[in-house]
Amino acid sequence: MSNPATTTPAPAPAVPPPVEKIRIKVDGREIDVPKMMPNWQGKLEPTTMLQACHMAGQEVPHYCYHPKLPVAGNCRMCLVEFGTPMIGPDRKPVLNEDGSPKIARSVLPYEPQTPRGAIACATPISPGMELYPNSPATKQMREAVLESLLINHPLDCPICDQAGECKLQEYSVQHGQSASRFVEEKVHKPKAVDLGPRIVLDDERCVLCTRCIRFTKDIAGDDALGIINRGSYNTISAFPGRAFDNNYTLNTVDLCPVGALTSKDFRFKMRVWFLKETKSLCTSCGTGCNITIGSREGVIHRYEPRENNAVNGPWMCDAGRLNYKWVGRKDRLTEVQSRGQRTTWATAIKEISERLASATPGSTAIIASARQTTEELYLLKRLATRLGAVTDSVPRAGNADRLLVCDDRNPNSQGARLTGITFTELGIQLAWIADGIRNGSIRHLVVFGEDVTQQGIGADLLGKLETLIASDILPNATTARAAFVLPGCAAAEKRGTFINVKGRVQRFEKAAEAPGDARPEWEVLHELVEKVTGSTGFTTIEGLFNQMAKDVPALAGLEWGKLGDTGVTVAI
Amino acid sequence: MSTKVVDRTPLTFYERSYLPAILSGLKVTARHFLRSAKGHNTATDLSQGYYPEVPWTVAEGYRGAPYLVRDQEGHTKCVSCQLCEFICPPKAIKITPPGPEGIPSDRANAEKMPREFEINMLRCIFCGMCQEVCPEEAIFLQKDYSLTGTSREEMIYNKEKLLSLGGTHAGIQKWKHKLESAQHQEVFPVKTH
């Protein structure tokens, strides 16, 4: 089985091996397509009609087919009319009068007037084949299949969370009929079934494409779902006595082309067409899954995986997907504080820079967080170099699984290593810093995004410091004792880059505004570094990244613009 | 190609002196002036008075303020699909959906109703798009045309106010019939709320 997270993202070979091509016709246009193409596991298999049409720029509608799942071929939506070259009794191609090969359109065996389609998702192409994805017969087949799928559909779009991103709606617009011809009573099935802790199932909306069954069996490895009953009474169901509960269940909500499987977390929360989509990254572990943040008016409503075959494929884990609610917490730090009094950024930065600049070299320590962006870590490192400060960050470990979740729960441990904030292991300097505070050699401590009282530097030690500067998003024991409190931003509220455990440098964009005074840490750090070191820098994240790429050897040659949406892998 | 240039008839000297235009203008305005001065007026001729004293008869099909309606059993018809919020040209409508923890609905089988539904009547332009787009026949432009308030906040009508102003609209009750049909089939046991 292909496991996108664990396969080493190898650099593309310089010379691709020659690909055997077949010439076919799509809608009368000749096109050369590879004879073999990777299937859902990445193994080479004969190219299908659907893939060939896609390469010719013709999208074939489908429900059950998914490029990352085994082919099932049960929805029949991708039926396409086709023809093959005629072979005469002498095993030679039959030619037209103009010398072109004669094409036999596929027809029903005993009804040669009726075209017979093939499911494009599972039918391989052959040389000289002609595909007709826009022929009248193809369109008629699609209309018939769609009408049949809609027979028992409850048409409850107004209360369906899928509305707006529903394939039934989209194909109904393209291939549907305006009125129903079905006069009998619809078959009713269970609604709002509690399938698992995070999933709600509406059986009436289901088109029985079995994507969810295939995903959970073949990708998640938790064979929990199946179809029960017969004919019109087919229903998706979890096996009796078992809840549909693994760490990847919410992917079935993305996979479900209709509104049958919906997320309990997103249930009735917001209509999808209101959501602003922002390309971002999951911060819950070192894998760095690519995500799309759906937000409206500054409120984050959901995370969805964004396809990146070098990192997470089209999937992400449930834990990461639901780990966004703290961003909107009411007790966020929203005020810049100086000794318990509210102050302004300008005043605070001025005071801090004066304090740090006048500190004895070596009397400062900086504890950064591997949850911060690479740019912020880089700026902290520059500050540390100027102050002769010792730096470290905090490790965060968990259990890895076999699909995506990584044992390193920091999203940017590699960033901390590459910028020089930490050495090979995170956290080995923490005890040394604690000793320094205890014996008085460290008088000033800068903490970014961590609660050091959990890391052996307790409240008694913090009390001995001359200056404690703490920046964080949520209040904790360290910010409670800090002389200067600088409210920070969640990753969803700023721009920057993370480097995942495999060295993939990926950038993320801003989805929401930070509350109150909170500003992106890199902006604050940039001003601070400018004031303390006297060197002018950049005012944009692009300029900062490009500067960092020049200064940090491991990132040499990178530019913000070249990272693209899916990132670049660097050697680590 | 298909454009045909037609020359204007040149004006005579008399016409170019503006005098005929002035004289005919004088004639028209004088006629109206004298008629009005005698006390004739369209408004008074039609309804024997002026607006605040003689209330205006609201015409059939008039598009006044949009309000939410209840069905014949007194249930909220709106299911919070937010199509009106989306279509609303001046962005006057703001709906808070129930969310995962919200109250599902005050009637069986509809699953969903808005937690809050606000129309800013200062923004509303009475265009009727909300009524047209509503798949549940839950919002209607009614006959109120004179909306007043002493503050901006007061002019933002909430769900409670909209429902109480909207009254009842008897509809087809599709959710109820779906439920009855499902109960009738007995193949799958129907969950009751």
Place this chain on the structure above:
Amino acid sequence: MDFIRYLDPTVQFMLFSAVKIVLVFAVAMTGVAYAVLVERKVSAWIQDRVGPNRAAPFFVHYLPVVGPFLTKLGIFQPMADGLKFILKEDFTPSYVRKIYFWIAPAISCVPALMTLAVIPFGSTLGNANNPMVIADLNVGILYTFGIVSLGVYGIVLAGYASNSKYPFLGGIRSSAQMISYEIAMGMSVVSVFLVVGDLNLSKVVAYQSGGIHEWLIFKQPLAFFIFLVSAFAETNRLPFDLPESETELVGGYHTEYSSMKFALFFLGEYAAMIGASAMMVTLFLGGWTPIWGGAPASSLLVGLSHIVWFLAKLGFFMVLFIWVRWMLPRFRYDQLMNLGWRRFIPLALVNIIITAGLIALTHK
């Protein structure tokens, strides 16, 4: 009142002048207020509307018949309008050039009122030494033209100071329009003074005091016509209201003004109308003389009747100004310039030459 006779003549003159100024100012202001009412009422009636018919102080309700009638005519509306202007927020946008923005309304209002100083609005009140004119200047008409020319500065300044596109365009249009029509206007009256032989407006009135057949409107119809049309242009009234032109420039030069500053522009416009009407009455309609003619009054009653005659003729022109506004559409800018430069100025020149020729032929 006898003590007045024993005063020094200079003091007497100053005293009488002060009283006349106050009276003229009061009448002019009231005239402006009621001109606005007439404007609203006439426009309403022409357009089949009702016009102001509601505003009334509380005590009017107790008057039988008369009270409701006056209310229906809108007699109390100007008071409400005035009160509204005073109570409205005087808003100054942040982007304007403040000093010019503040003085522009005054500059547009003051010259309009100052023209009234040389208009003989009556003969005497029985005393020949005390003519019913504030300043009996020998160069009365020159004074008038000099002062009227200042009116354009208010509008141009308002357009410039507002620092916004519509007022700016309005100001530019206004300066071009007023300068153009001043020439036509000035040339049209040259022939009048050729006939009269004096620039003093009292002398012009005296020349016409023989009765309606002596009025200069019949002796100089072309000059009257040019003066009338130019007066419309000078006062920015339709069909020449390009500086304001609501449909294209929102409000032209006074778009950014509100409250009392806007009221001053309004007042200036109507005062200019009164001034122009008074000029036309004086120059072409025999001033204060009744239609059968008459010498300066020898008694108080006759003197008052002369003032009434003057006001009646003035009222005629005011109604004409108002009526035309609701009758004719606005001229296009090129039409306006065409009319001024290529029609009226040559016509006025021809008129001067013909008049001068006729006088040269008939004069011994």
